Amino acid sequence: MxxxxxxxxxxxxxxxxxxxxxxxxxxxxxxxxxxxxxxxxxxxxxxxxxxxxxxxxxxxxxxxxxxxxxxxxxxxxxxxxxxxxxxxxxxxxxxxxxxxxxxxxxxxxxxxxxxxxxxxxxxxxxxxxxxxxxxxxxxxxxxxxxxxxxxxxxxxxxFSTSVDPALVRFYYNSLLDRDLRSGVGAKSFATFVNTTFRIVVQRSERRDPAAETRAALVALSMITLGPDAKNLARMVAPFDAPCVPEPSLFTLAGRTDLPKHFSLSAALSILFADRFSRAAGEWKELSDSAASGGTGFSFVDLMADRAGLRLGMAANGDLSLLREVQYGLAYVGDERLLPVAALRRLREGLSYKAFEEQYVSINDERYRQMIAQIDEELDRIPLYKATPKPDIG
Known part of the structure; x- marks a missing residue:
């Protein structure tokens, strides 16, 4: 708790x-x-x-x-x-x-x-x-x-954020305009990512690629989370945060929760240290497994968390690798964002008691082996070969 x-x-x-x-x-x-x-x-x-x-x-x-x-x-x-x-x-x-x-x-x-x-x-x-x-x-x-x-x-x-508020607003307004014009109903998160990063690739030819990537990932998180992103928006621009409307229904690997996990982890790893962002994802899952109204501990969600975390870390990393990530995201699909087949093999919905019985804690070697397996599955996707790998535990 x-x-x-x-x-x-x-x-x-x-x-x-x-x-x-x-x-x-x-x-x-x-x-x-x-x-x-x-x-x-x-x-x-x-x-x-x-x-x-x-x-x-x-x-x-x-x-x-x-x-x-x-x-x-x-x-x-x-x-x-x-x-x-x-x-x-x-x-x-x-x-x-x-x-x-x-x-x-x-x-x-x-x-x-x-x-x-x-x-x-x-x-x-x-x-x-x-x-x-x-x-x-x-x-x-x-x-x-x-x-x-x-x-x-x-x-x-x-001490200020590494994200340019004006750039975040630019990408956020572009995404919002595209979202409103695309109508109602479920929308492909991968399609939104690749159309956004085609703009990022073009702008990065004459601007700072790292700044463009960071702003785009934070804006993607805000548009994906909707009103739940109000605190994130205020971290970027505390007293001039953009209005965050109701979110559209984005899907990734046939699910509506994974875009939120993916994009929020990317944004948090940009705004904060990668270790803290990783821990936040783990603690959120443990909270879900402990709370009566929670959805249970999910390794599926953690895979999306770690995928987003790695992309956020890449935005603060080596410039040559970052350009590879930009081009990868500009032509991405569901299978290139997450290993869909591997997702179906991961356990989720574990109660806190069930998690403790099998993995004891997030510091236990059995849990660390599961996270290592998740990273290995992500490594099979070309996009993540150019990204840093966060610590385990």
Whole structure:
């Protein structure tokens, strides 16, 4: 159930941050933080977080593996505040930064944005309250500030997304126009992919091939998911996201769920680290197997996840290989996107109990062998021979 708790926390925070019209009270529990901690530990191997809600505040300790350079330890201690931005003390390695110094640095950052009113008022208006309501539970009141977010993003472009919002909008509008003109009813996802990437191939002759590919894959995900893509759209353009209508019914290998798995995994691997995107797919399947209304654990869905993940990774990789991927997608069909015959041999609909009985966990060698078999089937398709292969486990 970890993925359920982590998803609930992420959803609550995203919903609050994306609605600047009012003040939001977001409840954070230790159970949710523990779930998030395990998800990050599994998905991002170089980062080890620990979160704890205490009597008078909360602590976050993060260890970052720097490889041959060793480790970097970071710590943040947030104390309760019933009126305004909470006191925040930091520790970077052995260097301690008291809460007053942290607040001064934050104020200086906001001052550099030249936003009215004073920086103190701006921060206190953003987080208006942080209290521990009971053991293992805290409540934070947030008033989203679009101007502050956009200003900080402009000051730190190295933290911004690798996707060009204007390019995403171009491809999204092109796809939407083609979708509306093609009428109602089920539509071939492969046909939409190849018509899109014929445009990508042409534009890449005189523009950045990687930027064109990334934008096209993200736009494909948005048009495939419909309203479910609203959070994805806001990650690309937080306060200028395109309107996302009801999705058309796209099919891949005779199924309507596989285009969503395929395109979302590609988009997430572009926007985030490939390890985190892989983990998100696995945790989603485990959530489905545990939830009463879930569809069960599906290796079929995971094959679509890994196929999309590999294409997303290729968009951030070697340019010569990327051009091969572009041409492959420009002339793709169902059999060239996924090995349809192999899909029919994979198990799905496994309950959480059935999954545990056969595979124990996603760290077990039997599970890892299944993922290796899925990758071998994908390798038989020419398109994926030019793509990086994500880690297993």
């Amino acid at each position: 970890d993925s359920v708790h982590a998803h609930q926390l992420a959803s609550d925070l995203l919903d609050a941050l994306q609605d600047p019209s009012r003040n939001h009270a977001v409840t954070v529990t230790q159970v949710q933080l523990d779930a998030l901690e395990r998800l990050v530990n599994h998905g991002v191997g170089t980062i080890r977080p620990r979160f704890e809600i205490g009597k008078n505040g909360a602590v976050a300790d993060i260890t970052i593996d720097l490889g041959q350079k060793g480790y970097l330890n970071l710590s943040a201690h947030v104390r309760e505040s019933r009126n305004g931005f909470p006191p925040l003390a930091l520790r970077i390695g052995s260097v301690r930064v008291p809460s007053k110094v942290t607040r001064w640095l934050l104020n200086r950052s906001v001052t550099a944005l030249d936003l009215p009113p004073t920086p103190e008022a701006r921060l206190d208006r953003f987080i208006t309250r942080f209290v521990v309501s009971r053991p293992g539970q805290a409540v934070v009141n947030i008033q989203p500030d679009p101007e502050l977010f956009e200003g900080l993003k402009a000051m730190a472009p190295h």
